[in-house]
Amino acid sequence: MADMAVHGMAGEFEPSLFGTYSKKIGMWLFLLSDTLTFGALLFAYSYGRISNPDWPTPFHKESIINATIMTACLLSSSLTMVLAVLAARRGDKSWTRNWILFTMLFGSAFIVLHGMEWTKLIEEGMTPFKNPWAATVPQFGATFFTLTGMHMLHVTIGVIYLGVVALRKAFLPILLAIWALVFFMTPADNVFHYGVHALLVGVVIAAVILFLKPKDYDAHDVEISGLYWHFVDLVWMFIFPLVYLMSTRVQG
Amino acid sequence: MHTVAGHHDEGKSQYFWVWGGLLLLTAVEVVLAYKQVFQPIQMLEALMILSVIKSALIIGWFMHLKYEIAAMKWVMMVAVCICLCLMCVFFADAFRIVHLGVK
Numbered sequence: 001m002a003d004m005a006v007h008g009m010a011g012e013f014e015p016s017l018f019g020t021y022s023k024k025i026g027m028w029l030f031l032l033s034d035t036l037t038f039g040a041l042l043f044a045y046s047y048g049r050i051s052n053p054d055w056p057t058p059f060h061k062e063s064i065i066n067a068t069i070m071t072a073c074l075l076s077s078s079l080t081m082v083l084a085v086l087a088a089r090r091g092d093k094s095w096t097r098n099w100i101l102f103t104m105l106f107g108s109a110f111i112v113l114h115g116m117e118w119t120k121l122i123e124e125g126m127t128p129f130k131n132p133w134a135a136t137v138p139q140f141g142a143t144f145f146t147l148t149g150m151h152m153l154h155v156t157i158g159v160i161y162l163g164v165v166a167l168r169k170a171f172l173p174i175l176l177a178i179w180a181l182v183f184f185m186t187p188a189d190n191v192f193h194y195g196v197h198a199l200l201v202g203v204v205i206a207a208v209i210l211f212l213k214p215k216d217y218d219a220h221d222v223e224i225s226g227l228y229w230h231f232v233d234l235v236w237m238f239i240f241p242l243v244y245l246m247s248t249r250v251q252g
Numbered sequence: 253m254h255t256v257a258g259h260h261d262e263g264k265s266q267y268f269w270v271w272g273g274l275l276l277l278t279a280v281e282v283v284l285a286y287k288q289v290f291q292p293i294q295m296l297e298a299l300m301i302l303s304v305i306k307s308a309l310i311i312g313w314f315m316h317l318k319y320e321i322a323a324m325k326w327v328m329m330v331a332v333c334i335c336l337c338l339m340c341v342f343f344a345d346a347f348r349i350v351h352l353g354v355k
Contacts, residue, residue: 018321020320028324032328032331035335046346047342047343078274078314079314234307237303241302245284
């Protein structure tokens with residue numbers, strides 16, 4: 001195609017890379033680059049874990065149950081996302097939207113449960129610079145909050161992305177309402193009182209996309225958003241055992 | 253919304269099986285960790301093996317890489333695996349600190 005445009009030569013269209021559409025290749029390449037970002041964070045966490053015999057084990061039974069439910073939420077959200085992709089391929093608009101909404105529900109449950117876990121750890125005295133369990137291992141808080149915070153940000157972006165695909169402009173007032181609800185309902189000293197402003201950034205970006213390039217998202221778009229969502233699930237499959245299960249406190 | 257023509261024929265049931273398998277593997281991980289079946293290094297190895305199996309299920313079935321052409325599978329997976337393996341070079345230093353201390 002490029003030959004024809006540049007050199008005026010008639011010819012066949014270039015076959016697409018890997019025999020699939022370019023948006024999908026683009027998303028795969030982005031996910032591969034994001035794998036390296038999370039890979040670096042996970043390797044940094046593991047480096048600290050191996051090189052510090054005094055690494056704290058703050059996650060007791062309650063935290064492990066909470067993290068296991070969070071894992072189940074993400075795995076279930078992946079199933080509902082696949083069902084949305086299948087519905088989109090059939091051209092079933094109604095069930096595509098419904099399954100995406102279920103996926104967003106599971107994703108939101110994950111964020112809320114993770115927020116509760118963070119709040120509890122912060123109340124126990126954990127910050128990015130210190131932790132109450134092992135003063136000689138200050139990097140525990142830094143690596144924990146960076147890794148899980150980066151993942152939570154990805155889940156949040158994923159929920160907004162799916163909301164835009166499923167509801168388009170109707171999602172913007174819903175997102176604004178959620179932002180207002182969380183901002184006014186959380187105490188001013190809670191980390192999520194300020195963290196929720198990420199939703200405002202999401203509203204601005206989603207509005208720019210929806211108003212500048214309005215479109216009816218098709219089955220390809222649903223499949224691509226699904227790729228992103230499964231990737232978020234995939235990353236958690238490594239964070240859960242490395243961060244939580246390797247720091248399980250059996251007694252106490 | 254238009255349908256995507258030419259896609260492989262696939263039943264829903266396989267995705268429910270994969271989902272069940274993933275939940276089961278997660279339960280095994282939790283039991284292994286909470287019962288402290290292995291020493292930390294062996295535990296890390298066991299958990300990572302289970303995580304790699306879970307990732308393969310997610311990438312293969314949920315992300316549909318299983319149904320893509322062989323060239324795409326190899327280019328994507330080999331590239332990312334090589335990059336991640338290169339990061340393992342740092343672990344040698346982590347073991348050095350444990351055995352020799354910070355110098």
